[in-house]
Amino acid sequence: MDSKRYNSGRIGDAVFKGMAWFFAASVIALMALIFAVLVKESWLSINAFGLGFIWTSTWDPVALQFGALPSIWGTLVSSAIAIVIAVPISLGIAIFLTEMAPKRLKGPIGAAIELLASIPSIIYGMWGLFIFAPFLSEHVEPFLIDYLGFIPLFTGAPLGIGMLPAGFILAIMIIPFISSVSRDIFQMVPPMLKESGYGVGATRWEVIRKIVLPYTRSGVIGAVILGLGRALGETMAVTFLIGNAQEIHASLLEPATSISATLANEFTEAVEDLYLSSLVELGLILFVITFVVLALAKLLISRFSYQGGKF
Amino acid sequence: MYTHYIKRQTANYAALTISVLSAAFGIFFLFWILKDVFVFGFRAINLDFFTELPAPPGMEGGGLANAILGTLLITVLATAIGVPAGIMAGTYLSEYGRKSRMASVVRFTSDILVSAPSIVIGVFVYALLVKPLGGFSAIAGAVALAIIMLPVVVRTAEEMLKLVPDSTREAALALGAPHWKVTVHIVYRGAIRGIVTGVMLAVARVSGETAPLLFTSFNNAFWNFDMTEPTATLTVTIFNYAMGPYDDWHQKAWGAALLITAIVLLVNMISRIILRGKA
Numbered sequence: 001m002d003s004k005r006y007n008s009g010r011i012g013d014a015v016f017k018g019m020a021w022f023f024a025a026s027v028i029a030l031m032a033l034i035f036a037v038l039v040k041e042s043w044l045s046i047n048a049f050g051l052g053f054i055w056t057s058t059w060d061p062v063a064l065q066f067g068a069l070p071s072i073w074g075t076l077v078s079s080a081i082a083i084v085i086a087v088p089i090s091l092g093i094a095i096f097l098t099e100m101a102p103k104r105l106k107g108p109i110g111a112a113i114e115l116l117a118s119i120p121s122i123i124y125g126m127w128g129l130f131i132f133a134p135f136l137s138e139h140v141e142p143f144l145i146d147y148l149g150f151i152p153l154f155t156g157a158p159l160g161i162g163m164l165p166a167g168f169i170l171a172i173m174i175i176p177f178i179s180s181v182s183r184d185i186f187q188m189v190p191p192m193l194k195e196s197g198y199g200v201g202a203t204r205w206e207v208i209r210k211i212v213l214p215y216t217r218s219g220v221i222g223a224v225i226l227g228l229g230r231a232l233g234e235t236m237a238v239t240f241l242i243g244n245a246q247e248i249h250a251s252l253l254e255p256a257t258s259i260s261a262t263l264a265n266e267f268t269e270a271v272e273d274l275y276l277s278s279l280v281e282l283g284l285i286l287f288v289i290t291f292v293v294l295a296l297a298k299l300l301i302s303r304f305s306y307q308g309g310k311f
Numbered sequence: 312m313y314t315h316y317i318k319r320q321t322a323n324y325a326a327l328t329i330s331v332l333s334a335a336f337g338i339f340f341l342f343w344i345l346k347d348v349f350v351f352g353f354r355a356i357n358l359d360f361f362t363e364l365p366a367p368p369g370m371e372g373g374g375l376a377n378a379i380l381g382t383l384l385i386t387v388l389a390t391a392i393g394v395p396a397g398i399m400a401g402t403y404l405s406e407y408g409r410k411s412r413m414a415s416v417v418r419f420t421s422d423i424l425v426s427a428p429s430i431v432i433g434v435f436v437y438a439l440l441v442k443p444l445g446g447f448s449a450i451a452g453a454v455a456l457a458i459i460m461l462p463v464v465v466r467t468a469e470e471m472l473k474l475v476p477d478s479t480r481e482a483a484l485a486l487g488a489p490h491w492k493v494t495v496h497i498v499y500r501g502a503i504r505g506i507v508t509g510v511m512l513a514v515a516r517v518s519g520e521t522a523p524l525l526f527t528s529f530n531n532a533f534w535n536f537d538m539t540e541p542t543a544t545l546t547v548t549i550f551n552y553a554m555g556p557y558d559d560w561h562q563k564a565w566g567a568a569l570l571i572t573a574i575v576l577l578v579n580m581i582s583r584i585i586l587r588g589k590a
Contacts, residue, residue, distance in 0.1 A: 009489030016491035020403035023396045024417045027465060030458065031420045034427075034435045041438045092333030100327060109338070111583065116341045118512075118579045120519025122546055123568050126553045127344045130351075130561065172344070175337045203323035226426065233428025235522035236550065260430045260522070264550075267434070267526050283434040287427065294423050 034287070042281035044274055053281060059246035061266070066278035068285060070246045074163065074258035075286065078238060079231040081167025081252070082174060087224055089171075090178035095208055097179075098186040110183060117176035125240035128169040133160035133241060136168075141253055152250040159243070164252040166242035173237050174227040181223035185216045222301035229294045233286060235260035259286040345572075352569020355562040365532055365548075371559050375567055377534050378543040384536075385449050385528055385544060386518045389456035393517075394510050397461050401468025406494050418469075421462035432458050433523035441527060449535070449542040452528025456517040463516065467509030468502075475501040508582040515578035519571050521546035545571055 039046075045053065049066060056067025097110050137160030148154040156162075189212050197207040213220070243255020244265050257265075259282050270276040359374040366373030400417065408414025436455040441447055475498045483493040499506070529541040530551060545567045552560035552567070 009492070012491045013489050016494065017407055020399050020407055023399035024403035024408060024413070024465075026396065027400055027417050027424070027461065028420050030461070031424060033439075034432070037435055037438050038431070041434075089333040089337045092330040093337050095330045096334040100331065113338070113341070115576055115579055116345075118515065118575055119344075120521070120546065120571055120575060122519070122521045122549050123348060123572055124344065126549060126564060126568055127347055129553060130565075131343075131347050172337075172340050176341065179337070203319055205323040205326040206319070208326070229426045233426070233430070235428070235430040239550075240553065260428060263430050263434065264522060264525055267437070268529070280434055280438065283428075283431045287431045290426065290428055291423060294426050295419075298419065298422055 038280060038284040038287060042277050042284050044277035045281045048274060049278070053278070054285070057248055059262075061270070061272075061275055064272060064274050066275070068259075068278075068282055070248050071257055071259040071262045071282055072285065073248050074166075074242060074256040075232055075260070075289075077163055077252075077256070078167045078170055078242065078258055079228055081164060082170035082231045083224065083228055085168060085171035086175050086178055086227060090175050090227075091182060091220070093175070093179035094182040094186055095212075097183045099204060099208060099212070110180070113176045114180050117180060120236075121173055121234055122236040124169055124173045125237040128165065128237065129240040132169065133165055136160040136165055144253070153252050156249070156251045156253040159253065159255065161241055161243045161255055162251075162253050163242065163249075163256045166238045166256075166258070167252075169237045169241055170231045170234060173234065174230050177230060178223050178227040181226065182216075182220050185219040185223060186212055188219075189215050218300045222297045225293055225297035225300065229290050229297060232293065233260065233290050235264050239264045259283070348565070348568050348572050351562075351565035352572075355566030356569065360563070360566050364534065365563075366559070368555075368560075369557055373563075375543075375545065375548055375563060377531065378545045378548045378567065379570070381449065381528070381531070381535065381542040382518060382544045382546070384538070385452045385456060385524070385542060386514060388450070388453035388538065389460060389517055390510070390514055392453065393457035393460035393513070394464055396457075397464025397513075398468045398506065400461075400465045401472060402494060404465070404469040405472035406490075406498065417465070421465045424458075424462040425466065428522075429459055429520055430522035430525075433526050436523065437526040444539075446539075447527060447529035447541040449528050449538040449540065452524045452542065452544070453538075455523035455527045456520060459520060459523060460513045460517050463513040464510060467513070468506055471502040471505030471509060472498055474505065504585060508585050511578050511582050515575045519546060519575050521550055525550070 045066065049056065053066065053068050054072065055069055056065075057069040058065045058067045059070060060066070093113065097106055097113075101109060137158045141158035141160065141164075144154045145156070145158060193211055193215065194207050197211045202210070238258050239261040242258055242261050244257050244261055245255035246257055246262070247254070249256065263279055263283060267276075267279055270279055359372065360376075361374060361379065362376050363372070363374030364377055365375060400421075404414050404417060408417065432455050436451050436458070440451040440454060444451075479497060479501060480493055483497045484490070488496075524544055524547050528544060528547070530547050531541045531543045535542045549564045549567045549571075552564040555561075
């Protein structure tokens, strides 16, 4: 009887372990399947347009001529704008939270920012369309055009919709994310290091710039790249504001498009096989870009935590 | 000597002021958004909003009851698919794989999948389920959300299971309990609070997803209880209504935005309180 129980335990073990292994393996299989399906579905377009798909700027569903350049360009530029705006502000928030805020404020403000990171992106997009775009076109863009219009980046009509508004909303969306990750990283700096800085008479800014930032550098870069990964793949916030025009302009105020916005707007309308296949190839390109960016971020962050352990 | 000191002091104050200002700037925008969602949202919400079907385009009135139900159905189905799979995979990572090569590949893959663009997941599920089966369906939407949920649950489950000390496992093993019973009766029980919280957060996150549903569950103007048919959701409704031309649609979109935001914020706050109680 005892051996029976022993055996049933052994069978249970094998079954349970097998199930756990199966689902763990399915995570890897899922990733491979996503990649395989995207390649298979975009094969038609890959065959028709070859590598030139990436740097062709025609997107003509009527003539069935497709090139990804306007979408890729929009994805890269809007994300770049977002990073340029979001990084200084996020680091400011993180520095404020770890080094400056009074203890009573630290908790609530930090929690509020983490909560804001959880708000769905469609809320940001919709707010951008109804509130922020009119605000920009009435108050900010005329000013930019009047005073900075001699730079090609700020020419055109104050539409409130285009590359710059889309980048700005993306920035607002990733600020909570980058700032809460970098706050966590700043907190990992051993207090002893900072105290020795203060001990030799350094000002607070000198401690931040010469001790905290160098110590956390690769971690912060990792956090920024994670934020970039989010911005690159973000759909709803961008689609509302970028204007959805398959064009490339030097001006940031002109309507543009991005990979995700093109997909969101055109996917359900694509009837021809080649049209659909080109859209899937756009998705594949986006998947590859974010894969590379995220793998890089992960590498940097893991290296950071390794160094942190050694100190 | 003295001017040098003043220079450092000035640099210090300048940098700290910039940091405070940028923090204020960021926080100002975030609260501006929240304020608008609540102010405009409350104007749109009334009893009809929860009980009525959408009015025909251009007509006033009606509600989003079918979209509320659709979001609920799709999220529940996604949870039923994604959570058990995620917990089992997390169990593998914390109880069996640990430092093995397989485990580190699974961790790496799920970390990448967590931040994979959700619209690409939508395209993937479209190619996998919608195109071969010949139509948009609630099931396809749920599968897309389950894929987004899976890596989140895997990583949280692992983190939470790892918090259970090894000596607890060893104590149970030493009494002769089989490994799987130790996992189910001892380790899961010890980590249940954390796992439930993680699952709640994952559910909250996918309930606000829009992009993966655009080409999978699509939309529907009527009640739908058939999981193989296109189904309306709150988020896709926000997208369509906000892009549409009618003021009444925009009102409804604000209402739906408030509903989603309130649910997500509430779940996040509750889970923070639960987790804090644990620490």
